Amino acid sequence: MTQTEQRKNRLHEAFTRKGMRYTKQREQIYNILLDKRDHPTAEEIFLRARERMGSISFATVYNCLDTLVECDLVRQVHIDRESTRYCPNLSDHAHLHCPQTGEIHDITLPTDLLENIREQLPEDFTLGSVEILIRGTSHKAQNSKAS
């Protein structure tokens, strides 16, 4: 089985597990996110998808992205009130954001740091998730890890 077929099967399973169907639009959009992990917006994804598929509607892009999020394949990234960005990296990570260039890079923080945050919470607080956004200027960010 080729790697592409494997990915396809993995996707298929993720969808059917939630009672949802496998469609080529969903597959393509997921592939777009995996192929270039640059946290694109829905519009950027729409443009890339149209290049690959010839034609797709904006609403479908949003629908597919919602589905991917719901199936735990992709996460949304929110920075201020800018357009929502999408990220296929499911591991715990923070985001480095350079307002000048608009670039976003993933950065893995040590687990004890998250543990440290957890300790600060009130007793009656059940932790859901933690989002860490680090703003700053990257002077030569070429070698950052965009996992």
Next chain:
Amino acid sequence: MTQTEQRKNRLHEAFTRKGMRYTKQREQIYNILLDKRDHPTAEEIFLRARERMGSISFATVYNCLDTLVECDLVRQVHIDRESTRYCPNLSDHAHLHCPQTGEIHDITLPTDLLENIREQLPEDFTLGSVEILIRGTSHKAQNSKAS
């Protein structure tokens, strides 16, 4: 000099320092934020302002809020793509957000935690600011500190 007058002077200075004028709309909106530190949206601020002032326009609320942000008197708080919220707490703090109730509470994190994050950054990265959003359920959040 009364406390109100002192606040007024402080505001006046903050505005003129940036070449901006002191207006009653700006003052009222700032007071609304100080009086109830519950991270209101522009719409909530608009409603409270109308109660106090009789009449004010939505655009003015946005304009005034922008001014207050620019004069470093107030900060924006972004949660997902929900309406922007406003916060007069300028000290370093994280936000606890309960998606069920919509409540937001400020929580002060130990300085060494922020130091710890700083250490994780790439060499070529000049830190701007850090935003930490902690999502979860507060089962009886009455006694949380909303500083």
Next chain:
DNA sequence: CTAGGTGCAAAAGGTTTGCGGTTAA
């Protein structure tokens, strides 16, 4: 076959803008 998905266009929701009248300094 049919529930679920796609595509289109129209609507919604939050925020911004242009501009004539108003006001702080």
Next chain:
DNA sequence: TTAACCGCAAACCTTTTGCACCTAG
């Protein structure tokens, strides 16, 4: 006096929705 500000309505931009047609299972 006059540059800055307010208020209104209209525009803007991202995202969502309704509905007819299509398609995976």
